[in-house]
Amino acid sequence: MNGDVDNREDGINECTPMYPRRNYDKMLFPRHDLEALRTVGNGSYGRAFIARASGINDGEKETMVVVKALMSKDDIVKEDFTKEIDMLANLGHDNVVCLLGVCREEEPFYMIFEQLEKVF
Numbered sequence: 001m002n003g004d005v006d007n008r009e010d011g012i013n014e015c016t017p018m019y020p021r022r023n024y025d026k027m028l029f030p031r032h033d034l035e036a037l038r039t040v041g042n043g044s045y046g047r048a049f050i051a052r053a054s055g056i057n058d059g060e061k062e063t064m065v066v067v068k069a070l071m072s073k074d075d076i077v078k079e080d081f082t083k084e085i086d087m088l089a090n091l092g093h094d095n096v097v098c099l100l101g102v103c104r105e106e107e108p109f110y111m112i113f114e115q116l117e118k119v120f
Contacts, residue, residue, distance in 0.1 A: 027089055029056060029101030029112055034067065045081050046071025046108060053112060056100050065100060070109040085111055
């Protein structure tokens, strides 16, 4: 039962993940392999920008990505950022943007996403 809640005999509900868990450490990406190109907006975490990532996808020398930067010093915002990484690292679906990597060796921390084509 993928993605369903299993009822155990002891009355505790157990969630079966829809997708296999990804190793968070394998998502670490070196910041020096990102080249920021232009800012696309600001959100609750801070700045979002388009970047060129060298070697983030197997078989591609460079990949265009969107990066969310955690600029806030607020502990609650930092916790929300970490929760979002944890959730997206374990998610994989054609209708959800893919988290390709994270930079967390120094602040500001980054979430690196696939860049989607504009569809209008």
